[in-house]
Amino acid sequence: MxxxxxxxxxxxxxxxxxxxxxxxxxxxxxxxxxxxxYPDARCELDFADAYQLLVATVLSAQTTDVRVNGVTPTLFARYPDARALAAADRTEVETIIQPTGFFRAKTESLLKLGAALVERFGGQVPGRLSDLVTLPGVGRKTANVVLGNAFDVPGxxxxxxxxxxxxxxxxxxxxxxxxxxxxxxxxxxxxxxxxxxxxxxxxxxxxxxxxxxxxxxxxxxxxxxxxxxxxxxxxxxxxxxxxxxxx
Missing domain, CATH: 1.10.1670.10 (Helix-hairpin-Helix base-excision DNA repair enzymes (C-terminal))
Incomplete structure (x- = not known):
């Protein structure tokens, strides 16, 4: 070159x-x-809203999007929003997300994430990087995924x-x-x-x-x-x- x-x-x-x-x-x-x-390049996690994308991205750590997409329909049917997730049964969440690996640590992160969203943001996913990175289990990578694909904020x-x-x-x-x-x-x-x-x-x-x-x-x-x-x-x-x- x-x-x-x-x-x-x-x-x-x-x-x-x-x-x-x-x-x-x-x-x-x-x-x-x-x-x-790659005209079809996109986020390969399945989601319907910012809450679902945030949870799916947290679950995607050290696993594939395919495995995450395999468990999230059940997870979101059982826990459709942050308030439901904050009150979730730990054992049930672990069972649902087990195929994604590291399921105990991820369950801990999800329960804390749901609680933080409820306590600090009224159950809604914030649309600012500075807020997102304060949430349990959320770093800049996860925050930019959510901002770019759920809020149309470039990252x-x-x-x-x-x-x-x-x-x-x-x-x-x-x-x-x-x-x-x-x-x-x-x-x-x-x-x-x-x-x-x-x-x-x-x-x-x-x-x-x-x-x-x-x-x-x-x-x-x-x-x-x-x-x-x-x-x-x-x-x-x-x-x-x-x-x-x-x-």
Missing amino acids: SVESHPSGADPQTPTGETPLALTRRARRMSRVLHEH ITVDTHLGRVARRFGWTDETDPVAVEHAVGALFPRRDWTQLSHVLIFHGRRICHARKPACGACPVARLCPSYGEGETDPAAAARLVRTGPRA
């Missing part, structure tokens, strides 16, 4: 040695290609996929999720942040895998400084591509 470099001796302050302007231009070109490649959702993809793309060399969020956000207009997150997460789940990326099947291979880290043979790479959410 060719880059527009700084003059010798200058500090480029970009992971690839590109000028900041060149990095921004390349990042936006990659984004356009990925948006075309960068830094999960393991987005962080990995952004570093491979040379958009940042940061490993701290908050630093990644700010670095990626600085490359794009704020209005684009939520959909960009979906596209990057789709790419990380389907092609740019952690252990063996399918470089030979990547739509942005020619723009990626990490091309060659994974399988470059087109036929072999095509066999590595996932076509849907992981169960």
Whole structure:
């Protein structure tokens, strides 16, 4: 990949040695290609409102969206709002969410979350980042998922996929999720942040895998400084591509 470099001796302050302007231009070109490649990119958690999305996102820690979607219909039928969740039977919740893993810790978080929503926000999910991150079990990643998809408030959702993809793309060399969020956000207009997150997460789940990326099947291979880290043979790479959410 060719880059527009700084003059010798200058500090480029970009992971690839590109000028900041060149990095921004390349990042936006990659984004356009990925948006075309993943026109159906979206939040893969099933939800009907902000409460359901918040609970589902808390449950999604260290498991797959498919497993979460398998338990939430029962959970929401039994506990349709924060007040019901705050008064929930611990054992019953544990039984319902057990397939998602770490079910005892997650049950504790959900019961505390329901109580906090009732006590501090009248049973409603707040629509501000500063409020959301004060809730039990809710960090910036969860808050940005809820804000972007339930309130249409733009945000960068830094999960393991987005962080990995952004570093491979040379958009940042940061490993701290908050630093990644700010670095990626600085490359794009704020209005684009939520959909960009979906596209990057789709790419990380389907092609740019952690252990063996399918470089030979990547739509942005020619723009990626990490091309060659994974399988470059087109036929072999095509066999590595996932076509849907992981169960």
